[in-house]
Amino acid sequence: MLVYAPSRSRKTLQKGITLLESLVAIVVMALGLLGVVGVQMRTLADTQTGVRRAQAVKLIEDFSERVRANPNAIGNTxxxxxxxxxxxxxxxACAIDSGFPTTSCTAAQLATYDVDRWLRSVRANLPVGDATVFVSGSDARQLGVMLSWRENERAREGDSLADTSAYKAIFSVTGTSTSGSVTCPAGKICHLQYINLTQRCIPSGPLVFCSDI
Known part of the structure; x- marks a missing residue:
């Protein structure tokens, strides 16, 4: 003998199934949105990294121009x-904030002034920015300029600590003439570039005269 369930029970069961399907659809949609947000955040982080690195390059170019403007940069390494x-x-005291000296600065004073102004600019334009400048171990007429700023790159999935260290190994400089080694600080992104020191000399008869002012 067949027994049929009341129509009210069938309607209640059908409503329960519809609610479950809706919950599954919401979960799937939420996972999809989270994936999209994750991709956008990663793209934003990569874009910020590119912008910061471009700022670092411009700051080093500014430092290089300051060095070239010094009449005796080599003598004041x-x-x-x-x-x-x-x-x-x-x-x-021979320099003012506008960058123009009130009195004649020596090359050493000009170098001290330029480093002070430049380092302030680095720390103002890069997040937790800092810099180190050292003499190249292979060429005493070269300066190595390394900038660092707060790291906003996530380690790749599956990367070990050794992989991350290898990624930053290029920023480990050994055998410099000013210190044993220069490395990128922990938790920071770095940019390293070398610039040449200059010295402007003026012929004076059979001799060559290099001004110190």
Whole structure:
């Protein structure tokens, strides 16, 4: 003998199935939206990294121009070298904030002034930015300029600590004439570039005269 369920029970069961299907659809849609948001966040992080690196290149170009403007940069190499987390001091009295000296600055004073102004610019334009400048171990007429800023790149999935260290190995400089080694600080992204020191000399009869002002 066949027994049929009341129509009210069938309607209740049907409503339950519809609710379950709706919940599954919501979960699937939420997972899809999370995937899209994740891709956008990764794209944004990559874009920010590119922008910061472009800023680092411009800052090093600015430093290079300052070095070229010094009449005797080679003779004042020590005035350009700075370490990570260097304390900012007062610029020389012969220079003012506009960048034009009130009195004649020596090449050493000009170098000290330029480093102070430039380092302030680095820390103002890069997130948690800092810089180190060192003499190249292979060429005493070259300066290595390394900038660092807060890391916003996520490690690739599956990368080990050794993989991350290998990624930053290019920023580990050994055998410099100013220190044993220069490395990228932990948790930071770095950009390294080398610039040449200059010295402007003026012929004076049979001799060559290099001004120190």
């Amino acid at each position: 020590a005035s350009y070298t700075i370490a990570w987390a260097s304390t900012l001091g007062s610029p020389p």
